[in-house]
Amino acid sequence: xxxxxxxxxxxxxxxxxxxxxxxxxxxxxxxxxxxxxxxxxxxxxxxxxxxxxxxxxxxxxxxxxxxxxxxxxxxxxxxxxxxxxxxxxxxxxxxxxxxxxxxxxxxxxxxxxxxxxxxxxxxxxxxxxxxxxxxxxxxxx
Amino acid sequence: xxxxxxxxxxxxxxxxxxxxxxxxxxxxxxxxxxxxxxxxxxxxxxxxxxxxxxxxxxxxxxxxxxxxxxxxxxxxxxxxxxxxxxxxxxxxxxxxxxxxxxxxxxxxxxxxxxxxxxxxxxxxxxxxxxxxxxxxxxxxxx
Numbered sequence: 001x002x003x004x005x006x007x008x009x010x011x012x013x014x015x016x017x018x019x020x021x022x023x024x025x026x027x028x029x030x031x032x033x034x035x036x037x038x039x040x041x042x043x044x045x046x047x048x049x050x051x052x053x054x055x056x057x058x059x060x061x062x063x064x065x066x067x068x069x070x071x072x073x074x075x076x077x078x079x080x081x082x083x084x085x086x087x088x089x090x091x092x093x094x095x096x097x098x099x100x101x102x103x104x105x106x107x108x109x110x111x112x113x114x115x116x117x118x119x120x121x122x123x124x125x126x127x128x129x130x131x132x133x134x135x136x137x138x139x140x141x
Numbered sequence: 142x143x144x145x146x147x148x149x150x151x152x153x154x155x156x157x158x159x160x161x162x163x164x165x166x167x168x169x170x171x172x173x174x175x176x177x178x179x180x181x182x183x184x185x186x187x188x189x190x191x192x193x194x195x196x197x198x199x200x201x202x203x204x205x206x207x208x209x210x211x212x213x214x215x216x217x218x219x220x221x222x223x224x225x226x227x228x229x230x231x232x233x234x235x236x237x238x239x240x241x242x243x244x245x246x247x248x249x250x251x252x253x254x255x256x257x258x259x260x261x262x263x264x265x266x267x268x269x270x271x272x273x274x275x276x277x278x279x280x281x282x283x
Contacts, residue, residue, distance in 0.1 A: 086264055
């Protein structure tokens, strides 16, 4: 199996999971963040369902030497809790609360062909690549 | 809580978990959407194609589901226009600066017991909850 084909399978599973759990729908996500209004705890159950698999699954994979299609695991190594982490999470949280969209559903939902999906996704991509470009030009000697 | 759907939420979550587990077991990678998206630009040669295929699947999954039940793709946006565009820019910058989003920090990071991811998840959830509370107080939510 190629790395591309296995990534396609992972993407499909992710997209189907987002659809079944209704997390594609920004209104549903806003319902979770609306803690002091008409609260809908569903998103916590989505995360719980995912952790039910990833917690024991990662525990087992941690003991393996390498994945099926690569020469090594790419486990994240960063451990520092700094202003960049917190600042980024705050900006992301504000955008998430304003829209009900995080990156997964923003991309997965474009098949709905709703003009709002394209507005958000376009702006998000500008933000992602704008930030990466700004960092790259800053770190050049 | 009349909109609460615990059963489909849990099963959907399990599928997302299986996706993340598969991507680590096969490709050795974290299934963080913002990381994979940023990686399309920043990745070395030969590391772009599989990421693009992940996104092909991510978009195709809901389309396949909509063949089973059309209303799976019925989505509602509480805000539109300039506010939505601002939100998109904030999500784009924030997830790159904070090295992750709901999937990378929330699902994959917590499963690794990463303190960094747990702090990030609590932070973006708190920021989201406060933002929605302000929106509601300002009459921006129906």
